[in-house]
Structures are given as C-alpha cells and as structure tokens.
Amino acid sequence: MAGGKTLALDPVCLDGEIVRIMMSGDFFFHPEEGLERLEIFLVEQKIWNADDPEGAIAKFMDDNKYRAVGFGPSDLAFLLRGLKC
Amino acid sequence: MLRKRWRVLRYEKASAAFNMALDEAIAQAVAFRVAGPTIRFYGWEPAAVSIGRFQKLEEVVDLEGCKKLGVDVVRRSTGGGAVFHDKEITYSVICPEDLMPADINEAYREIGGWIVNALKLIGIEASFEPINDVMVDGKKISGSAQSRRKGVFMQHGTLLYDLDRAKMFSVLKVPKDKLESHSLGDPAERVTSVREQKKVPWEYAAAAMANAFIMNREWYPGDLTSDELARAEVIAKLRYGDRDWTFER
Numbered sequence: 083m084a085g086g087k088t089l090a091l092d093p094v095c096l097d098g099e100i101v102r103i104m105m106s107g108d109f110f111f112h113p114e115e116g117l118e119r120l121e122i123f124l125v126e127q128k129i130w131n132a133d134d135p136e137g138a139i140a141k142f143m144d145d146n147k148y149r150a151v152g153f154g155p156s157d158l159a160f161l162l163r164g165l166k167c
Numbered sequence: 168m169l170r171k172r173w174r175v176l177r178y179e180k181a182s183a184a185f186n187m188a189l190d191e192a193i194a195q196a197v198a199f200r201v202a203g204p205t206i207r208f209y210g211w212e213p214a215a216v217s218i219g220r221f222q223k224l225e226e227v228v229d230l231e232g233c234k235k236l237g238v239d240v241v242r243r244s245t246g247g248g249a250v251f252h253d254k255e256i257t258y259s260v261i262c263p264e265d266l267m268p269a270d271i272n273e274a275y276r277e278i279g280g281w282i283v284n285a286l287k288l289i290g291i292e293a294s295f296e297p298i299n300d301v302m303v304d305g306k307k308i309s310g311s312a313q314s315r316r317k318g319v320f321m322q323h324g325t326l327l328y329d330l331d332r333a334k335m336f337s338v339l340k341v342p343k344d345k346l347e348s349h350s351l352g353d354p355a356e357r358v359t360s361v362r363e364q365k366k367v368p369w370e371y372a373a374a375a376m377a378n379a380f381i382m383n384r385e386w387y388p389g390d391l392t393s394d395e396l397a398r399a400e401v402i403a404k405l406r407y408g409d410r411d412w413t414f415e416r
Contacts, residue, residue: 087298090223106223106416110246110298112271112315114220151271151298152246 087152095167100125103165109152116148124162135159171266174389175381176207178373183215183241183252188403190259190323191244192395197261198317202395204262206380208373214253215239216338219246219312223416232337242413245312245323247299249339254329254360256369256376260322267320274313275299278322282309285326285379289371291364299324306359328372330360 087109094102103121111117123142129135139155142148181189186209196202214236216228220243224230227249233240238251260267260278268274279295286293286303293303301309311324332355341354361372406412 104416106221106226108219108222108227108246108248110271110312111221114244114246114314117221149271 089153089157089161091158091161091165093165093167098167100128100130100165100167105158107152109150112149112151116146119146120148129159130162130165135162171385172203173262173381173384173386174203174205175377175386176205176389176391178208178210178256180210180212182213182403183211183217183239184403184407185399186211186215186257187217187241187243187407188401189391189395189399190261190321191402191406192398193259193261193391194316194319194321195398196392196395197263198319202392204266205259205389206386207259207261208376209257209259210255211239211252211257213237213239214251214334215241216249216251217241217243218249220244221246221416222249224414227340229338229340236334236338238338240413241407242415243312243323245314245321247310247312250310250325251335251339252325253331253334254327254362254369256326256328256373258324258326258376258380260320260380262320264315264318264320271313271315272297274320274322275311278311278324279309281379281382282324282326282376284382285372285375286361286364288375288378289361289365289367291361301326303359303364306357308359308361308364326372326376327358327360328369329362330358332358 088107089109090106092104093100103124105121129138132138136155136159139158193205215238218224218227228240268277276295279301282301283293283295291303293301296302299311300307309324309326311322313322336355
C-alpha cells in the first residue's frame with residue numbers, strides 16, 4: 083500500500099456467507115473507532131458485489147468524515163474482490 | 168493557563184501500559200481544558216513492544232521471544248506498526264487540534280521536522296519521509312503515530328538512541344509482504360540509531376530533542392497533576408494492561 087503500509091482482510095464465514103470482515107495492518111484510521119463501523123458497512127452492504135465498490139467505500143468514508151492513511155478505497159476494493167469463504 | 172503555552176514534562180520511565188495510559192490521561196485533561204498543550208519525553212521499563220491499534224498481535228510480535236527476554240507487550244490506541252522500545256527516547260505531543268495542521272500528513276511532516284532539527288543539533292543529517300518516518304541515509308531512525316479525538320491532537324513517536332538488532336528482531340516479526348515490498352534485504356539493516364550515526368551521550372540526544380521541540384514556542388517545565396496520574400492508573404488497569412485489549416486482533 084501507499085507508504086509501505088500493510089492492509090489485510092480476514093473474512094469470517096457462516097454457511098458459505100461472509101458475516102464479518104476484520105481489517106488489520108499498520109495503517110492509520112481516523113478516528114480509530116470508525117474502523118469497526120467500516121467493517122460492518124462492508125458486510126451489511128456486501129460491498130464486494132457492488133457495481134462500484136471503490137465509490138461506495140469513498141462515499142461512506144466522506145459521509146462519516148473518516149480518513150485512512152496508508153490505504154485508499156481502491157486498495158480496499160481490490161482486496162474485497164478477492165475475498166472468498 | 169495560557170492556551171498556547173506548552174507544558175514540558177521531565178523525562179521519566181514507566182511500564183508500557185502506564186506509558187500509553189498516561190498519554191491518554193493527558194489527552195483527556197487537554198480535552199477537558201484542565202491542561203494546556205503538553206510535550207512529554209519518556210522511556211520504557213521494562214523494555215516493551217508496542218503494536219498499532221489495528222495489527223494482529225501474533226503476526227507481528229514473537230510472544231515467546233518477549234517472554235524469554237522479559238519484554239512487555241502493549242497495544243496502542245494509535246495506528247501504525249510494531250515498535251520495540253528499549254534504548255530510545257519516546258515523545259508525545261498532546262494539544263488542542265487547532266494548534267496543529269488540520270491535514271494529518273502535514274502534521275506528521277511538522278513534528279517530523281522537529282525531529283530532523285533535533286538530529287541536526289547533534290550533527291546528524293536526517294530527512295522526513297512520508298507517511299511518518301525520519302530517515303538517515305535511507306534507514307529509519309524515528310517513527311510516529313497520531314490520533315485526533317474530541318478536538319485533541321496526540322502524536323507519539325520514538326527516536327532510536329541505541330540499537331540491539333538481535334534483541335529487536337527476536338521480539339518483532341516482520342510480515343512477509345513487508346519483506347517483499349522493500350528492495351533492501353535484511354529488515355535489521357533498514358533501521359539505524361543515534362549512536363550508530365554519532366557517538367553522543369544519551370543526555371545530548373535527549374537535550375537536542377527537548378530543544379528542537381520547544382524551539383519558537385512559549386513553554387514552561389511542568390508536572391503531571393494528581394488527577395492525570397490517577398486517571399492513568401485506572402486507564403492502565405482497565406485498558407492497556409488488559410489481555411482482551413492486547414489480544415483484540
């Protein structure tokens with residue numbers, strides 16, 4: 083990722099469905115507590131199936147005034163596309 | 168209390184949980200407007216590994232190695248990577264958000280500049296490298312992590328004074344993708360210290376840090392309040408010393 087940061091996604095699956103995503107790495111997220119809300123948003127909206135995952139993530143971040151340093155919506159969208167149970 | 172007058176706390180050593188809790192207690196005091204902007208310098212006793220808020224503990228820390236060497240482990244409230252705190256000078260800058268650049272990257276650059284100035288005072292040429300590093304000859308000598316909560320800016324970071332590479336890399340694990348993303352081979356060779364660059368006593372490096380941080384600022388040598396200390400005790404016990412918090416991810 084930008085600046086040499088890491089971002090990893092770990093899906094939790096139930097009956098072949100993703101029920102939780104845990105994001106981890108040495109990135110920064112402001113405010114820190116917002117990351118959990120982003121993780122919930124990704125699962126609730128099944129963002130990996132969205133027509134424009136990058137746009138949806140960017141809008142969620144903007145609407146909530148969240149700021150990630152070390153990864154961007156496109157990086158997250160890229161990783162989500164590869165998620166499998 | 169003058170809003171822009173900085174309280175500078177004297178260097179003290181404490182446990183990992185207490186150190187992190189004290190930064191948080193000071194941030195609360197600043198948020199409640201019972202403390203002004205504060206600069207703190209501190210050390211770690213025993214030596215410790217701090218990991219970023221979002222890191223998976225077992226991926227980045229060798230817990231067996233820590234146990235064997237008596238090294239503490241703490242999860243920070245801030246993002247960023249795992250850091251081994253041993254022979255170093257740690258700082259925190261805690262102030263109302265409007266005293267720092269609104270842009271996160273600019274704030275990293277600003278305080279990174281103070282560290283570059285500190286190193287210059289002891290004859291070491293360094294440069295700030297985004298996102299949050301200070302480098303000497305392409306090697307990292309300082310890193311930092313920032314948070315903004317309830318209108319309070321908090322950045323803590325380290326300046327490596329001396330380096331025991333064998334110890335450092337027997338408690339830290341370098342994730343595989345990190346190893347692959349750098350052109351330099353050995354991670355142990357990607358870091359350096361003040362002592363490697365210039366044989367100056369620890370006190371000189373500490374004084375240089377203090378001088379660079381207060382440069383062009385109104386300041387006074389201050390103390391922690393009993394309220395900050397009491398809050399820190401509670402936060403250390405309930406959060407940073409709590410196994411569930413440490414193993415959260």
